[in-house]
Amino acid sequence: MSPTTDRHTLRRSRALRSKITTAILSGGAVLALVAGMATHATDNSSARTATPADPDSAAPGTSADRWAPAAVPAPSAPRGTVTVPHATSRGSGG
């Protein structure tokens, strides 16, 4: 029986294509995993191995972005709320 006429094979083939598609679509996750492994390796290596990265080509998850999570935004204040800040950020002169 030809594979193209075998329903089971065709179903398996579709399933395989679906898996491949999923894998392609989840490429970002794979890249993130690889980047995560690189991050782990970098963070465990001596600081002497550091090399300057080009921040203009850096993307989230790359080696240039490896050393800190982002800040967490708070929910927006209700419209019309007057906020008295807890503190003020200004040039430190450091």
Added chain:
Amino acid sequence: MPPDSKTFEHRDRGSSTAGIVRHDRRPAMGGTTAIAVVGGPSDLADLCFARLAEIEQAWSRFLDTSDVWRLNWAQGRPVRVRPDTVRLVTELIRAWAVTGGAFDPTTLPQLIAAGYAASCTDPTRRTTLPDTATWPGAVSEIDIAGLEVRLPRGTTLDPGGLGKGLAADMLTEFALDHGAEGVLAEIGGDLVVAGTPPDGDAWTVGIDDPFTPGTLVTVVRLTAGAVATSSRLVRVWTGSKGRAHHLIDPATGISARTSTVTATVVAGNGARAEALTKLAFTGEPDRLVRRAPHLSAAALVLTADRQQHRSVNWNEFE
């Protein structure tokens, strides 16, 4: 944050000690430091300031007993330092790497040559360096092995603003480890927040308007993270080569000549936020605003024409 230097407290939630908020502001690190802790032991703010004093003793470039001073005078020899200093040196190297050198921790010889050798708060304290000190230093050749750090001969380090941001990171970690429910640490205008805010669901941080003293450009809201601002309008002096400020452009070795007046970054921690601000004081001022979202940060840059330049993700925090 009240600007006075007296400790006070108020109760925000319920009758348990968990609801008590304590604020304090004291001189430290060449300026003032404010701590606000939510909950925790009654002496936690004092403990935080004691911790900060330890850090300053280790990192000040104006103290000849500090780890940084000893490193700068080691002439290529390894120096045993405190664990805090290992973390500092590691972060300085990382900051240099992630900014592609826009943050350069080795510009101290240039800063001194430009006229910034004495402490702003105690002019009797002056930074001196060996004759071998040169710029640029060899950041990639710095060795860290356990508690021993070795700078290549000629390379010197200046914690600068990154030291303040990192110290704020360490104070928030310290406060949470010692029982605080929430904490805000502000060192010389660089802030880190973590945990439960004193009221509402957000820590709120005003961004100072450098053109109109006493007013704010905006207020950002966050539940965790850091806000750091660098300005070329502070630490300004007239040296032998004319007017100068403390932000040295690593491309030229002199005070940055740029349209950027202030750069503010919101990031995951103080060390990173402070380091990224330096991207705005290079020959390409829009670099920070353009790249911040790709570096897990948001940025606001004010230029000499009084324009505000926001990264595309800045509004997430407003």
